[in-house]
Amino acid sequence: MKVLLKDVNLFSPDQNIDENSTSVLLEDGIISEIGGIKTNDANVYELSGKYVLPGFFDMHVHLREPGREDEETVITGSNAAANGGFTGIACMPNTKPAIDSAEVVNFIKEQANNHLVDVYPVGAATVGREGEVLSPIAELAEAGAVGLSDDGVAIKTASILRKVLEYSQMYNLPVIEHCEDESLADGAMNEGVNSTMLGLPPLPSVAEDLVVSRDMQVAQYTGGVVHIAHISTKNAVQFVREAKSKGIIVTAEVTPHHFTLTDEAVKSYDTNYKMNPPLRTQEDVDAMIEALKNGTIDCIASDHAPHSIEEKEQEFQYAPNGILGLETIVGITLSELYHKKVLTLKDIVEKLSVNPRRILNLSPIKLSVGEKANFTILDLDAVWTVDISKFKSKSRNSPFDKKLLSGKSVGVINNSKMFYNNEFINI
Amino acid sequence: MPLSSRHLLGLQGVPKEDIELILDTAHTFREVLDRPIKKVPTLQGKTIVNLFYEDSTRTRISFELAEKRLSADTVNFSVSTSSVKKGESLKDTIKNVEAMKVDMIIIRHSAAGTPYYLTKICDSNIINAGDGIHEHPTQALLDLYSIKERFGKLKGLKVCIVGDISHSRVALSNIFGLKTMGVKVSVCGPATMIPKRIEELGVDVIYNIDEAIRENDILNVLRIQLERKAGEAFPSLREYAKYFGITKERLDKNGKNILILHPGPINRGVEISSEVADGSDQIILNQVTNGVAVRMAVLYLLGTLN
Ligand SMILES: [Zn+2]
Numbered sequence: 001m002k003v004l005l006k007d008v009n010l011f012s013p014d015q016n017i018d019e020n021s022t023s024v025l026l027e028d029g030i031i032s033e034i035g036g037i038k039t040n041d042a043n044v045y046e047l048s049g050k051y052v053l054p055g056f057f058d059m060h061v062h063l064r065e066p067g068r069e070d071e072e073t074v075i076t077g078s079n080a081a082a083n084g085g086f087t088g089i090a091c092m093p094n095t096k097p098a099i100d101s102a103e104v105v106n107f108i109k110e111q112a113n114n115h116l117v118d119v120y121p122v123g124a125a126t127v128g129r130e131g132e133v134l135s136p137i138a139e140l141a142e143a144g145a146v147g148l149s150d151d152g153v154a155i156k157t158a159s160i161l162r163k164v165l166e167y168s169q170m171y172n173l174p175v176i177e178h179c180e181d182e183s184l185a186d187g188a189m190n191e192g193v194n195s196t197m198l199g200l201p202p203l204p205s206v207a208e209d210l211v212v213s214r215d216m217q218v219a220q221y222t223g224g225v226v227h228i229a230h231i232s233t234k235n236a237v238q239f240v241r242e243a244k245s246k247g248i249i250v251t252a253e254v255t256p257h258h259f260t261l262t263d264e265a266v267k268s269y270d271t272n273y274k275m276n277p278p279l280r281t282q283e284d285v286d287a288m289i290e291a292l293k294n295g296t297i298d299c300i301a302s303d304h305a306p307h308s309i310e311e312k313e314q315e316f317q318y319a320p321n322g323i324l325g326l327e328t329i330v331g332i333t334l335s336e337l338y339h340k341k342v343l344t345l346k347d348i349v350e351k352l353s354v355n356p357r358r359i360l361n362l363s364p365i366k367l368s369v370g371e372k373a374n375f376t377i378l379d380l381d382a383v384w385t386v387d388i389s390k391f392k393s394k395s396r397n398s399p400f401d402k403k404l405l406s407g408k409s410v411g412v413i414n415n416s417k418m419f420y421n422n423e424f425i426n427i
Numbered sequence: 428m429p430l431s432s433r434h435l436l437g438l439q440g441v442p443k444e445d446i447e448l449i450l451d452t453a454h455t456f457r458e459v460l461d462r463p464i465k466k467v468p469t470l471q472g473k474t475i476v477n478l479f480y481e482d483s484t485r486t487r488i489s490f491e492l493a494e495k496r497l498s499a500d501t502v503n504f505s506v507s508t509s510s511v512k513k514g515e516s517l518k519d520t521i522k523n524v525e526a527m528k529v530d531m532i533i534i535r536h537s538a539a540g541t542p543y544y545l546t547k548i549c550d551s552n553i554i555n556a557g558d559g560i561h562e563h564p565t566q567a568l569l570d571l572y573s574i575k576e577r578f579g580k581l582k583g584l585k586v587c588i589v590g591d592i593s594h595s596r597v598a599l600s601n602i603f604g605l606k607t608m609g610v611k612v613s614v615c616g617p618a619t620m621i622p623k624r625i626e627e628l629g630v631d632v633i634y635n636i637d638e639a640i641r642e643n644d645i646l647n648v649l650r651i652q653l654e655r656k657a658g659e660a661f662p663s664l665r666e667y668a669k670y671f672g673i674t675k676e677r678l679d680k681n682g683k684n685i686l687i688l689h690p691g692p693i694n695r696g697v698e699i700s701s702e703v704a705d706g707s708d709q710i711i712l713n714q715v716t717n718g719v720a721v722r723m724a725v726l727y728l729l730g731t732l733n
Contacts, residue, residue: 196622197439199539199561199596204623269540313518315538317559 002027002042003418003427008052008377010034012367013346014354024052026373029416029427034369043427045420047377047410053349054365055087055374055414058326059356060151060176060229060253060301063119066107067096072306072394074111074119077326079392080304081117082419084327085376085409089117090360093124094152100124100135102143109144116417116424120146120360122176125164131156134163141171146360149176151229154211156182158218165224172361174225174251179211179236180277188317190263190278198266200317203278209235216243219250227359228252230303232277234287241296251359252291253301255325256332257399259288265399271312272399275305276321289342292351299355302329306395324398327391332400334380334407345380352376375413377420382408430728434553436542437562438603446571446607452724453572453717460496460716470499470730473530478504478520479556480536486556486566489715490533493722499730502527517541518548525549531730534558552729560594567600569721570688571608573711574645577686582609587639589671590649590698591620591660597690601647602630615639616671617661636671640681647688648673651698664697674700684709 003026010019025033025042058081064072072080074091081089091108093099099108105121112119123140127133129150137148148168154177155161161175168175187203189195195202212228216239219226231237231252243250257275262282265273273279291297305322312319333352337343343351353376357364365374388401411420418425430445438446459467475494479487487503494501504524524532531552534542539559546553557563575581586605592598592614605612606629613631614621621632633639639646651667661667673687687703687710695701703710 191623193624193627196599196625196628199559199599201560202623269543310516313516315517315536315544316540317538 001427002039004037004039004042004044005052005377006044006046007048008050010052010367011345011349012054013349014054014364015366015368017367026413026427029373031367031369031371031373049379050410051345051378051380052367053376053378054353054367055412056085056330056352056376056409057088057356058086058302058304058329059090059299059360061089061091061304061326062094062306062322063091063108064306065095065111066104070394071308074108075115076392076394077304077306078112078115078117078119080326082412082424083392085330085378085412086326087117087374087376087412087414088120088357088362090120090122090146092151093122093149094129098124098129099145100127100129102136102139105140105143105145116412116414116419118414120144120362122147122149122151124148125150125155125175126160129153131160134160134167137164137167137173138171141173145173146362147174147176147227149178149229151176151178153182154178154180158214161215161218162222165218165222165226169224174227174359176227176229177211177215178229179208179215181207181210184210187278188274189266190280192263192281194263194266198269200266205233205235205280205284208233208277209239212236212239216240216248216250219243220246220248223249225249230255230258230277230301231297232258232280232284232288234284237287237291237296241291244296251298251355252296253299253356254288254292254297255301255303256329256336257323259285259292260332260336261285261399269316270399271314271316271319272323272397274316274319274321275303275323292337293342298359299351300329300333301356302326306393307397309396312397322397324391324393324395327393328386328398328400328405330378330409331384331386331405331407334378335405338380339406373413376409377411377413378407379410380407382406382410384408429732433729433732434542434546435564435725435729436546436553436555438564438567438600438607439562441603441607443607446568446604449568449721449724449728450572450575452728453568453721456723456727457717457720460720465496466498467496468498469727470494470497473730474500474502474528475531475533475726476502476504476524476527476529478506478524478532478534480506480534481557483535483557486535489718490556490722492719493726496719496723497726497730499726502529517544521545521549525551531726552732554725554729557596559596561596562600563596564600564604565722565725566597566690567604568725569714569718570601570647571604572717572721573688573714574686576717577711578644581605584645585611585613585643586645586647587613587615587633587643588647588649589615589636589639589673590651592616592625593620593622594652595649598649602628613639613643617667619660636673637677637681640677640683640685643685645686645688646673648698650690650692651694653694668697672696672698672700673703675702675706678703678709686711
């Protein structure tokens, strides 16, 4: 089938491509022509003013399958990803059972087979994510895991972390760390004046700082590769910045909620503001923005964490951590970073596509003739209102319902499929 | 003039006029309680539910007495941990309670914010009888009442709250209420029991109990929770008593007839020595009658709002 994307702005900073008002012809999902195209046998999409970009990638997603299919499945999560503007995601191993065997990696890949969205499992670093025994890292790598993590918790001890960092190097797998010192981690919100005023058990920012700092040192010692997941404190960012300047191989991601919201939001006791790491202070938010600008933070990831309504509708301190993210991350990023002139479109493409793929050692996307079409199509100026009832995700736990945003994904293309106007089409 | 809110969730943000109104009304009811017939018909026909997720016989009985004195119909609903284990959610429990056509819910719960949550899911007036380590507004109002009773005023006084501030809902409610009434508030206890950045609430932090005694008119001494892992927040009860306990020598040494409040029951020899506990008019233990009067005032003012 032939598809013509007409009158688009083609933008791929990686390849120095920046062409306005051009057209792209796809044949059976492959880019066959770029330029002023004349054709009468293609399905034509009038996309005047829209941007065709390398497909976006969210490297921190919880799909809940296997184990909690009532909250999300590989398919519903992938649908949410497509709806949110992503053509690829990496899913975290805190499923039940954990992704600590080749069987579970294969199971997830089978579920995702034939979908527009590419799903890359992240393997558990240790068996059952319990921090005691190395998971079968070579087998996980062979089955297709793209990273290792005990996400939900940090890798338990420096000793096992060291081994994971040494072993993973043989297979080019980054170690994705949820940085939180276990002995300090029994709180429900960020420690500060607001936790005192709300009477909620406090979780100190030093719990994150400690593990980031530990990881930087063990990474330096072993030469291993660490990626800091959902970074959220001013100090942690500072540690990463210093580590990078020393040549330690480290990268970091931040979530939209950590660069837009503070612990003030918890005053509503709304459990949609409960996540881990918790929302921090304005000083931390400012540090996230600065680190996005100066490149200390390499990418933006959602930490998409679906939870059932029953579980979220509990007393704040008993409710589980986490919120949905896949279907709001692009809108929030464009509203808060692009339109507020924190980042350029080039920066955003790097943080939502180029860098996460590079961190996970996935091949770069090329917008060139002969290449497979893997695109995210953005309308930078579309003003829209988040409506959780329209989410493709199986869950509804988003604090961004009814939020007015500027800029959204209008469609994605990958694997000879297109998601456009709320439907999947084979192309 | 009515109260500005139809719930009492805490003393944070409650205006001075409201606190004054509650204290004045409590004073009226205090007189009623000295009469031979202690009952007034004010809340006749109203149904009040005492929903207790935590055991607290003293607080529950105080509310219950207040309700009965106001002629309200009272339902006690103690949610045993077993029904929580059975998996009934808070929301379902509240819906069941509300189906009984209740006008007011008094709630005690181990989780902060639960009373606030109730205001979102039901129409009754909600009174917080203690939520986690957040607030316990009626206990603080009782403390304010007792201080005012003794000094004839609140404004300009200096109060120090002594003990485990981090885990005390009474401390937090006291801080908010006292500050609103123009009282200078400080806290005193081991650094491990003082919340980080509490200065931002406008209170001073004192680590020396002698200084706390010298600098203040009133000490509000919290009960040390013996079951809370001693040895973690402070080295031992012995050390706590030695450095933060209120003893006769300490009071004499600092030469001041300071007023001491304690919610009781006292851990003798820990936060207060027996000698002080038994001595003189320097100490005010939990005042049962005042507690009932204050709760009557709150129930009355909320129950007759519309
Ligand atoms: Zn995590």
